[in-house]
Amino acid sequence: MSAQDDVAPAAGWTGAEQVEVLTFELSGELFALDAVRVQEIIDLAPETVVPGADPFAGSVINFRGKVIPLADLRVAFDLEIGAFTIDSRIVVIEIELDGEQTLVGLRTDKVHEVTTLERSASEAPPSVGMRWRPEFIQCLVKRKDEFIVVPALQAIFNQHQDARQPVASQTRH
Amino acid sequence: MSDDAIAVFQVEARENLELIEQGLLDLLDRPEDRDLVDAVFRGLHTLKGSGAMFGFDALAAFTHHCESAFERVRKDEVAATADLVSAVLAARDHMRRLMEDPSGDHAAAGDLLLADLERAVREAEAIAPTFAARPGMTTWRIRFDLPSNAFRNGVNPLALLAELRDLGEASVVADMSRVPPLNLIEPTDHYLAWDVLLTTDQGRAAIEDVFIFVMDDMTLEIEAVEDAACIEGGETEAAMVQPAAALADPMPNPATAPAVGDPVDVDVARPVRIAESVRVPADRLDELMDRVGELVIAQSRLGQIAHASADPLLRAVSEDIGRLSGELRDTMMVLRMVPVATLFGRFRRLIHDLARETGKAIELSTDGETTEIDKTVIERLADPLIHLIRNAADHGLEQPEDRVAAGKTETGSICLSAHQSGGEVVIVIRDDGRGIDRERVRAKAEAQGLIEPGAAISDHDLLQMIFHPGFSTAQAVTNLSGRGVGMDVVKRTIDSLRGSIDVASRPGEGSEVSLRIPLTLAIIDGLLVRVGQGRYVIPLSAVEECLELSLDEDRRSRGRSFISLRDRLVPFLRLRELFATGTPPELHQKVVVVSSGEERIGLVVDQIIGDHQTVIKSMSKLHASLSTFSGATILGDGGVALILDIANLVAMGQEQEAQMREAV
Numbered sequence: 036m037s038a039q040d041d042v043a044p045a046a047g048w049t050g051a052e053q054v055e056v057l058t059f060e061l062s063g064e065l066f067a068l069d070a071v072r073v074q075e076i077i078d079l080a081p082e083t084v085v086p087g088a089d090p091f092a093g094s095v096i097n098f099r100g101k102v103i104p105l106a107d108l109r110v111a112f113d114l115e116i117g118a119f120t121i122d123s124r125i126v127v128i129e130i131e132l133d134g135e136q137t138l139v140g141l142r143t144d145k146v147h148e149v150t151t152l153e154r155s156a157s158e159a160p161p162s163v164g165m166r167w168r169p170e171f172i173q174c175l176v177k178r179k180d181e182f183i184v185v186p187a188l189q190a191i192f193n194q195h196q197d198a199r200q201p202v203a204s205q206t207r208h
Numbered sequence: 209m210s211d212d213a214i215a216v217f218q219v220e221a222r223e224n225l226e227l228i229e230q231g232l233l234d235l236l237d238r239p240e241d242r243d244l245v246d247a248v249f250r251g252l253h254t255l256k257g258s259g260a261m262f263g264f265d266a267l268a269a270f271t272h273h274c275e276s277a278f279e280r281v282r283k284d285e286v287a288a289t290a291d292l293v294s295a296v297l298a299a300r301d302h303m304r305r306l307m308e309d310p311s312g313d314h315a316a317a318g319d320l321l322l323a324d325l326e327r328a329v330r331e332a333e334a335i336a337p338t339f340a341a342r343p344g345m346t347t348w349r350i351r352f353d354l355p356s357n358a359f360r361n362g363v364n365p366l367a368l369l370a371e372l373r374d375l376g377e378a379s380v381v382a383d384m385s386r387v388p389p390l391n392l393i394e395p396t397d398h399y400l401a402w403d404v405l406l407t408t409d410q411g412r413a414a415i416e417d418v419f420i421f422v423m424d425d426m427t428l429e430i431e432a433v434e435d436a437a438c439i440e441g442g443e444t445e446a447a448m449v450q451p452a453a454a455l456a457d458p459m460p461n462p463a464t465a466p467a468v469g470d471p472v473d474v475d476v477a478r479p480v481r482i483a484e485s486v487r488v489p490a491d492r493l494d495e496l497m498d499r500v501g502e503l504v505i506a507q508s509r510l511g512q513i514a515h516a517s518a519d520p521l522l523r524a525v526s527e528d529i530g531r532l533s534g535e536l537r538d539t540m541m542v543l544r545m546v547p548v549a550t551l552f553g554r555f556r557r558l559i560h561d562l563a564r565e566t567g568k569a570i571e572l573s574t575d576g577e578t579t580e581i582d583k584t585v586i587e588r589l590a591d592p593l594i595h596l597i598r599n600a601a602d603h604g605l606e607q608p609e610d611r612v613a614a615g616k617t618e619t620g621s622i623c624l625s626a627h628q629s630g631g632e633v634v635i636v637i638r639d640d641g642r643g644i645d646r647e648r649v650r651a652k653a654e655a656q657g658l659i660e661p662g663a664a665i666s667d668h669d670l671l672q673m674i675f676h677p678g679f680s681t682a683q684a685v686t687n688l689s690g691r692g693v694g695m696d697v698v699k700r701t702i703d704s705l706r707g708s709i710d711v712a713s714r715p716g717e718g719s720e721v722s723l724r725i726p727l728t729l730a731i732i733d734g735l736l737v738r739v740g741q742g743r744y745v746i747p748l749s750a751v752e753e754c755l756e757l758s759l760d761e762d763r764r765s766r767g768r769s770f771i772s773l774r775d776r777l778v779p780f781l782r783l784r785e786l787f788a789t790g791t792p793p794e795l796h797q798k799v800v801v802v803s804s805g806e807e808r809i810g811l812v813v814d815q816i817i818g819d820h821q822t823v824i825k826s827m828s829k830l831h832a833s834l835s836t837f838s839g840a841t842i843l844g845d846g847g848v849a850l851i852l853d854i855a856n857l858v859a860m861g862q863e864q865e866a867q868m869r870e871a872v
Binding site: 080081086095103 | 501502741742743787788789825827828830831837840842846848849850
């Protein structure tokens with residue numbers, strides 16, 4: 036699955052014809068992420084702010100006795116940061132950071148469902164006219180009359196990790 | 209052969225190689241010591257036998273040559289010269305390679321080593337006068353008795369008797385007094401003892417050799433019989449092996465116990481001195497440690513609930529569990545502790561090699577080897593210490609003639625010592641060499657732009673320069689060190705262990721590097737404090753004292769950030785500002801004075817909550833670059849508190865102080 040994320044965004048969707056995803060809502064937009072990545076969906080937990088950290092992952096939570104970072108895709112996509120609602124959940128996913136599989140919590144406004152997306156319905160993000168950074172989007176999938184955004188999680192996390200370690204790690208990928 | 213069996217063989221072979229190495233190094237100091245020669249020979253022999261059994265043919269063949277060479281030492285045909293012992297040491301390293309990587313192509317290297325060994329043996333032959341003439345014929349009375357499980361261990365008494373007969377005229381009488389009635393006989397048990405009268409021109413050693421592989425496990429008496437009737441006393445104790453030792457020997461490992469085979473070739477009677485130890489894979493210990501960590505967290509939750517409740521029964525149970533989990537934690541810690549001797553032992557070989565490479569005479573002394581540290585810490589300490597010892601040998605110690613010219617002994621000394629101090633272990637590497645050349649350090653630091661030319665800098669700070677990346681004062685790059693990659697790597701490793709490093713040096717008298725390492729990386733005692741809304745843990749071992757900072761004092765100190773503590777000015781950091789909490793200061797702020805090495809600073813916090821058993825959880829890579837925190841922990845209420853990295857905060861405070869001074 037990380038291979039999918041690592042390909043250039045213009046290539047859009049590669050690999051299997053269908054993929055199982057978890058869809059969720061963030062500031063009114065519909066997102067999807069590979070269901071295989073998802074470890075667990077939990078209620079909001081008390082957060083501990085990490086002073087000095089990148090706002091993308093500005094706090095940590097206790098997830099079953101482990102201390103894991105809590106990331107906010109709204110920061111990556113410059114979305115409006117609203118208050119939490121009764122539907123707010125944390126999706127715990129596994130992602131590779133610096134060669135290590137790491138558990139990370141993702142803030143969501145609402146978790147919808149696990150569903151199957153068709154490759155035929157996907158398209159690469161347009162290179163112009165997008166208000167979001169195209170390298171952070173793996174592809175857009177049309178379903179009924181709405182678009183679901185599949186974020187390029189690995190690229191987003193790499194970027195935010197690299198932001199703090201300017202030189203050495205840029206060449207890693 | 210199953211992989212498991214091979215893994216067991218490798219573990220044992222590694223230990224055996226370790227023993228061989230230690231024996232050889234001892235032999236350099238005491239070349240006359242027969243026990244050492246025997247121990248090394250036995251080690252080689254076992255390695256050869258078990259290697260062949262487990263299909264490590266190259267290892268067996270190679271070891272066979274070394275064993276043959278060494279046997280000549282054992283038979284007093286050649287002397288154990290330093291050259292010969294060094295050649296065997298080099299061969300030992302090759303054995304290790306053959307054992308770790310049996311499929312690799314090592315033949316060429318092996319031949320070179322063997323040629324080297326042969327040359328060393330020939331030279332030893334030339335120097336060493338052969339051992340004094342053999343004594344004439346002596347009659348010996350030999351009584352031996354094997355343990356009842358001898359057959360199962362693969363010992364063949366007939367082969368032993370045959371070997372005795374080979375030595376000379378022998379008459380053998382079996383002692384059958386212990387043979388039980390037929391219906392009670394266990395066919396695999398051994399019941400006999402023997403009484404042998406042997407007339408031979410060989411000495412006692414030759415007779416002992418017959419039993420060399422079973423000796424630790426049996427009763428053996430050898431007495432010289434001058435006259436048929438007259439038996440010399442007082443000579444027996446050397447050959448006596450206490451029967452108790454035989455009983456204490458545990459079951460041989462099934463993986464190494466052969467079903468059949470030449471009993472003499474298989475050393476089944478490994479003497480095991482610590483009868484009651486269990487080998488446990490380290491990851492199981494880590495797992496147990498995790499569980500204990502979770503228990504400690506659950507216990508502190510229980511404690512909190514009990515504290516809030518009025519139920520005396522609940523409180524009593526909670527107190528009990530608190531005590532138990534504390535004890536469990538301590539026991540767990542002890543399990544993971546290993547004496548630094550295991551670490552120091554490795555450096556004897558290093559010193560030996562360094563002395564040969566540099567042509568310097570070096571003596572290594574160690575102190576405090578029983579000091580214990582967490583196993584994972586020990587492993588990570590090995591490389592930095594190797595760097596430091598290499599540095600001391602290469603840069604610190606002078607050539608023998610320079611030493612004599614400076615009025616010192618020809619032999620340079622490097623001293624390794626360890627002792628515990630509070631929650632830390634202090635390891636000191638001291639040499640009596642020329643000391644660090646300040647002028648050169650300064651010149652280099654100026655050349656690299658680390659300090660302004662001619663800037664005033666304290667001696668301590670100047671010496672700390674050597675830990676900068678790419679900093680090396682050696683003018684020529686030697687084989688040993690001087691590439692300038694050593695010291696900064698050392699510092700980084702020590703930092704990652706949450707330790708600190710300090711260097712002191714007196715010109716002409718030598719240098720001293722001290723490492724302060726926390727005892728463990730898993731659970732620490734911490735002081736829980738509150739800053740704004742956040743809770744943080746300060747490692748208790750770093751805390752010196754806590755003071756109150758009233759609003760008045762706070763206001764007065766604004767702009768200078770010092771408090772005077774018993775006539776000393778201590779800089780302080782307002783964590784509220786550092787962490788940008790955006791909350792107003794509490795009415796009664798507290799200052800926690802912490803120290804790292806010699807330096808101390810105050811940390812201003814809003815509230816001191818209390819002490820807290822802190823299970824250290826590492827931070828993810830997303831937060832790894834934050835130097836303010838060394839980890840996180842989970843509190844009794846399930847929340848997370850960050851652990852302050854004191855060494856970095858102290859450095860930060862000192863820097864701030866320096867800036868303030870400049871500004872004044």
